[in-house]
Amino acid sequence: MRATAVRPHGDWQAADTITLDYHHRHRRRIRLRTDAGADLLLDLAETTHLRDGDGLDCGGDGIVRVIAATEPLAEITGDPDLLIRLAWHLGNRHLDVAFRGTALLIRSDHVIEAMVTGLGGTITRSEAAFDPESGAYAHDHG
Secondary structure: OEEOEEEOOOOOOEEEEEEEOOHHHEEEEEEEEOOOOOEEEEEEEEEEEOOOOOEEEOHHHOEEEEEEOEEEEEEEEOOHHHHHHHHHHHHHOOOOOEEEOOEEEEEOOHHHHHHHHHOOOEEEEEEEEOOOOOOOOOOOOO
């Protein structure tokens, strides 16, 4: 199968599913295997951030629903002023960050976690799907 377009989460029938971590959901072209074992070539015109529930349009072979895999995460908490400071440090390192209420979520990384705790933040480890902010520059310029 060859997927050349992405359909946003919607009311379409999925022919198969594919479970991908965040790293593999931010691609343009890569060979993958669906959850049912079928070979799939992701062949998009540009790098795309695939979200949980999106569909990979494989033409006559149907649509393959994307499932965001769970992965090790670090939930960072602290007082609001500290979180702003920590967000700056994470952004300065170009790390992907998700925001959940009064917490920052990053992919688990012992070096970054040590930096966060050294600056006064609290780390709670968990496993969940990771869907960080796309960023201010993640849009079409056309």
